[in-house]
Amino acid sequence: EAAVTQSPRNKVAVTGGKVTLSCNQTNNHNNMYWYRQDTGHGLRLIHYSYGAGSTEKGDIPDGYKASRPSQENFSLILELATPSQTSVYFCASGETGQIYEQYFGPGTRLTVL
């Protein structure tokens, strides 16, 4: 069954540490996205990708990097984690031409202490 999976599902990190969030999709979609979800803000786009090897900045990219090594995998990297990055992170995939429907993973809850 086509799906978007995320790992880990929960993560506790220390301030200043490096965190990598991983996303895998079996939808064979070209586009992938990383969002964070915070109360009062809805979902906000951090980075996205149009295909393997490409990454683009979203609306709130500061403090985050992204990597798309293959069609299936898209990672979000926090080089120096801060408490303000405590949030729930969602990965999504979508197909160019299928008008804007995105398929979301179950989310990763990140706590930075």
Place this chain on the structure above:
Amino acid sequence: GDSVTQMQGQVTLSEDDFLFINCTYSTTWYPTLFWYVQYPGEGPQLLLKVTTANNKGISRGFEATYDKRTTSFHLQKASVQESDSAVYYCVLGDMGYKLTFGTGTSLLVDP
């Protein structure tokens, strides 16, 4: 840039009540508008979409219409059930296949 505003943060209803959630949007382009729904512990999923071509979308008993004159986009359902309890997001799509989410409306339906 594009923006979406949902003023209703939380709505509490009883089963069989009528649901109405309003949303306003701002964009310089012809909009494609969506309602996404998020159930507890899950990621958001598409509920329905509306384009400038059809002005209305219907799915799973929900209906959404958009008004270009007032740049509003509302979601309604004639009779809600407890299983409809979720967070509903008004979402605007752009030409770069990106989505702009509203802040969400949390619906709680009492049995």
